[in-house]
Amino acid sequence: MSFIELKIQVNKTQAEALDELLMEFGSLAVTLEDAEDQPILEPGPGETPLWQQIVLTALFDSDIDREATLAAIQADEAWPAGAHARFQAVPDQDWVRAWMDRFQPMPFGTKLWVCPSWRPIPAEAKVPLLLDPGLAFGTGTHSTTRLCLEWLDSADLSGKHVLDFGCGSGILAIAAGKLGAAKLTALDNDPQALIATRENAERNGIAADQIDIQLPPLAEGFHCDVILANILAEPLRQLAPLFATVLKPGGALVLSGLLAEQADELLARYQPWFDSLAVSQHEDWIRIDGKRNFTDVT
Incomplete structure (x- = not known):
């Protein structure tokens, strides 16, 4: 037709x-x-x-x-x-084929690649993440996701407990698991995102007992070593005290979903609880990462 x-x-x-x-x-x-x-x-x-x-x-x-x-x-x-x-x-044209041709394997750093299931995995992909475009946001094509994946590729996640807050497709949690994280928590308020995360985790060989996929809120007393939050500026502003509470001292914080002009406000908001805050930019979007300090601030 x-x-x-x-x-x-x-x-x-x-x-x-x-x-x-x-x-x-x-x-x-x-x-x-x-x-x-x-x-x-x-x-x-x-x-x-x-x-x-x-x-x-x-x-x-x-x-x-x-x-x-x-x-x-x-x-x-x-x-x-x-x-x-x-x-x-x-x-x-063949619309299905045209749509599929848009998605190619993509590298993020030196090890991690995101690969659609219908493409051969490149030989240089040391850590391939199999992920197809779907209903939930996050396949690596957006700058905010790219910035988070590049951070993960360079991080030492061995033995760490990683929280993916607003997990969407689960791309960040699953990437963390394939890069060595011992425990994963994927949280989202959209049930469809949880279904997508579960399916993508299974496709990538993430064991069911390695990843906890859940709706909010986090359980009382929850703590983790790394927080990944690729959402929006206003929720991130509101979540600063919660992130300071659940992230262990010295733990890593990674925030994205932000435009460059939103950096100063978010940096000021997180400054009381986090040290070494740094901004990385791709196109118009930024990532803020830092470390939980060892001082309790009320």
Whole structure:
């Protein structure tokens, strides 16, 4: 089956009505993309934020009457005044194969590689992590995940208990296990993430008694040697006292999910409990890592 698509740039106030209109006229799918590289950070509970300017793309079967369909859509009151659009062909291809071809084995440091299951494992991959794109966030393609994996690749995790807080796909916990960690705790408030983590742990040979996969909260008296938290700035700000409580003195802290401009606030927030705080950056994203100090601060 071949397809055609209709693209139009609109502002955020026009997007919802136009989305509904296109679906009424037989669109198979409508996608919204940022038209101006405007970041949207940390929406509040229940919010569905949109960019100010949006490129809206509607996909149609190729056998529709293009002129008649476009004329009817443009005649509707939901069509933005002065907007221009035209149908264009979408190249026919094997969509499954095209999607799979996007994902190649990727190195992170000197040992660790993330490899999709349908690709051969490279000979230089000393520690291959088998992970396929799925429902839960985290396959190594995003800068924040990359920064955490590179830290793990260079760390001495032998015998350590590692907490992956907000585990998503489980990529960080599983990587830590394959790099020598003795005990893993993977925590997430999304049950789907826990399912993904469990499946990925099994695929990578992580024993069931090595990894504890759970919903929050952490058990009373929980302590660990390493905390990995690749989430968002506001949760990380709120979690600082908890992380200071559960991380053993001298333990390693790794925070990501942060934009560069958020570094100063997070550094100040964690300063009372953590020493040797350092910032590493990839593209617009950063990682903060440091050590739990030996002073109790209330």
